[in-house]
Amino acid sequence: MPLIKPFAGLRPAPGRAADVAAPPYDVMSAEEARAMVTGRPWSFLHISRPEVDLPADTDPYAPPVYAKARENLDRMLSEGVLARDPEPHYYVYRLTMDTHVQTGLVAAASVDAYDADRIKKHEFTRPVKEDDRVRQIEALNAQTGPVFLAYRSQAGIDTLLARLSADTAEVDVTLDGVRHELWAVTDASVIADLTAGFDALDALYVADGHHRSAAASRVAATRRAGNPAHTGDESYNYFLAVIFPHDQLRIMDYNRVVRDLNGLAPERFMERVAERFQVERSEQPVRPARHAEFGMYLGGTWYRLTLDPRHVPEHDPVRRLDVSLLQENLIEPILGIADPRRDERIGFVGGIRGLEGLVRHVDAGDMQVAFSLFPTGMEDLMAVADAGEVMPPKSTWFEPKLADGLVSHVLD
Template sequence: MAVVRPFKAIRPAADKVSYVTSRSYEAYSKEELKAILKFNPFSFLHIINPGFKFDKKVSGVERFKLVHNRYMEFLEEKVFIKDREPSFYLYQTRRNDFSCCGIFCATSVADYRNNVIKKHENTIESRERLFASYLDTVKFNAEPVLMTYPDHPTIAGIIKSTRKEDPVYHFTTPDRTTHYLWKISDTDTMQSIEKAFSQIDSLYIADGHHRSASSDLLAQWCEAKNPKHTGREPYNYFMSYLIPESEIRIFEFNRLVKDLNGHTKESFLVHLDEFYRIKKTDMELYKPSKKHHFSMYLDGDFYSLYLRKHILPLDNPLNKLDTHILYKTILEPILGIKDLRNDKRIQYGYGKHNVLRMKTEIDKGNFKVGFNLVPITMEEIKAVADAQLVMPPKSTYIEPKLKSGLTIYEL
């Protein structure tokens, strides 16, 4: 059963919250990053880019120590405040036609180890160790793990009643997303939340597999160094944002490949014919309509690819997954791409207009062929995780994408 705990969040002062919170560091161009660091002294980016203050590039342990120093300065200058009592934090975002609402809380590394918190991606050991070392030095966690849970009437009722109250934060960011945060510190309500989650068998990681694995590794290190370990220390938990399954949004990644692995267009299509019924379409932009159906853009034309029946054994959740089918029928055997994570011949695109972008990149000559899929469903993610299998890289692009620096969990 899932264990969740309230925690004493470090969070921005209310009058500065819109200036403090940031997107993921990788989401900024170099120009954007430089402008924010230059003109916004309150941005959380100053903490994770501590060398800017000295006009110096820093890395490794030196950077980790400076991150800790910048964090302490934000506390000393009251850019950040620390809540006096443990709380849950209800967080809602709204943008255009998409809205979601979930709970910031502390989740258990024991649940992660025992597969109560379920994963569907592999992690890289070197990245786990690097981030665990980072956490061990900076002593805080500012990027929550995104997890889903089955819709639950008690939790839904608490969320509904809490949203009737005035939020502690209400602000809009330049991407036109409106953010709301409510603090839940009433003892009875917090106990109800804990009890409701204790009735839920599993939580599913949607985004943050490396953060979860690193938090587990850090807990192992800390336990080994602590002769008075009780299991209640902060390092036994990590910050997560839990949303109901009905409120997550999943997009597909397309695949763009730089060459045909020595094939001519004609020989490539002949090889495809073994696995697919192929039809050239007359549409300017063509997207697939159902599972095991792909669109392909090649040499100025879109094609529909329908997987031939009984060509592959669809005998487990991974084998039924379109990203895995594409890999097993085209990317590996025909195009010679074995390492989906590191092969430089393949790139991935996502977003509302990703088919148009795919066509544009191929028309420019930057890539030779592209494939588009229908989005993977939450049910498929759960089935893969329940079977303790692993999806191919870039199988899902999931929203919401969470802000850094909105709530911070001290270790």
Template sequence: MVTIYPFTGLHPSDAAFSFVPSVPYDVISAEDAAAEIAKNDKTLLRVIRTDAELPDIDPHDDRIYERAREMFAKMKGSGLLVSDDKPAFYIYRITLGGETFTGLISCVSVAEYKDDTIKKHELTRYDKEEDRTRHIDAVSAHTGQVFLLYKDPGSIHAYISGLADAMQPFGEYRSAGGNLHQIYRVSDPAEIAKLEMMFAEIPNLYIADGHHRAKSSANVYDRRKAEGRCTPDAERFMSVLFAHDKVRIYGYHRLVRDLAGMNADQFLGDLALRFTVTPIKKVDTTKNVVPPLADTDGSVHIIHLYLESQWYELTRPVDPKADAIARLDVSVLQESVLDDMLGIIDPRGDPRISFVGGIVPLADVVKEVDAGEYSAAFIMQPVTAQGVIDVADNAMIMPPKSTWFEPKLLSGMVIHEIH
């Protein structure tokens, strides 16, 4: 069963909520972070992307992490970040595109991460893992949340939403794109106890986004325990919990630079040996996915192709004996097309392939292909949340870039310090 913990949050002061929170460290380059810092020198990016202000230093140099610690202390010392006076849960509500998402920020257990009560579906990379391990250890804080899913028996999401509806947010941030991020404090002992009890009936949590942050938090715990300086705060890490049916998942589209020496007709001919290939007369490129012509009951793999100004739908039956990974469209695309036809064996490292989050309009993908930067684009249907859960429940690992989860969370709305 799942254990959640209230904590004494650190967060922007009332006046600082409009400029301290930032995008997470892993969705912005050092160059773009430097540009943001030039416009706003009070952004949390100065803590989570300190390499942006030290461009001549190796991003893994000790001085990067020392600077992060110094900047974090400076933000606290100047009053930009202030601490609550007692433990609480926090509700994170995001409104974007006319839709509202509501999640609960709590701490969860490193032990439950290790014993797979908190389940994973993605591998971590050592370099990224080591970077965040050193960062968390240096600042003694979790500055960003791990995005977790839970299967709601029917009452948890409604209870959390009801708590938020009955309160005023104590802080909010509106992004340049107009998305509204609001945070609420749940400090009443009775409400805290009820939330703890409700989640104690949940058998598992599932990492949607933040595998590196979770693994790095476990690494910090291991290091501090080995060094005799582990505290209860280090045995936990900060997460935001969303009901699995209250989030949005988009696919990651694949753009390939060449067709491995084939022309378009040869490529389509080879595809026709593997899929039913159906031309599509018109596609609305203001949308972010192509509406399928085929039935979407899960019995058919559906992939869309944009090649030489023409759209196609590629379909083939799902093998009823396939496991949770083989049933994914991205698995079929990787094995049958990228591997076998194009020789792109390592999608993580091959420069011939690029990935585009499925939230962007198709017009952006079309533009890249029409400009000649890429030869073709494969447009993926979204994976379902249940599909992600099935993979995690079977202790399997999803192919790279299988899911793009929404909402995207900010760093710095609330922070968990490791005292």
């Protein structure tokens, strides 16, 4: 089976993309989603967050939610807002946010490759989130949230994608300041070149969408078991993905805030920090400029923390990550937070919210100390995945985000 294949995408009808396009389902609260659909009857959030059309106290994982998603999908199909392409295509997808541009390929990616770790993961999944995506896929008989994949930049593929996106896009919409452009690839020879080019790659990497890819694998396993005529060519053997070259991706910092100082007075806390870090007071907010450097906001003051190099492992791809260095040298031994996945004393603030997001938490009194981090690099992410390891929670914050609703993958 090829690593990727073209598919007949379910897309907004011509001229309807701006009505349909929506932010990813998992970047907003239910209240925010309800506000976003006001005056937008064709927003894809009616499918990806169907609880917006049910009473406010509805359990988002209750069966009526998935039934409403199916009802809303059927309505958008019957009204001609969504339509399926008659033939399998690839789709070139470009994201532009300020001066940042990344161009990738929308494709159906192989579940077999995912199961065999040729499509590599770097995160654990949570059962409740994975179960939710399984129910959503089964209710819709479609994958509507793309998995965000990366490949090690390859000149032949990169050049071909650039050429295919040189003309005016079929879809060109701006959502929350991000421009989304889409081109359908219909030429059979070009489709064959793309399939062969990707198949020659050693691996793909899950950048974001671990729950979606894991759910697709589970659905495929169930359907294979229930299909005595299974051949491997069925659409359930593939999942919806958008694949970008690694050197075009932007990972922002994913910062930390902590509710208290673990019973320490501020002066004693600072003494403990100085045992492993060089501590410098800063008149300006600290955005770390290099690996093993951190910003800390405490008591209305910013500090620059530089970890003693003796505490930086050279060859361990997980322990040398900045999120690991902060956890192992400060958050756990000094603040007493051993499990950041479950400890409610720690919170996480995506870099898109800026350093002012950290200051706001501390100045408001709901958190006592905040830390800014140097962003994880794509090479770091791929090194962890290649080693078969798992990254600490909240290690990466990708921007810009993909839109939901521009292309979906129907399971025939």
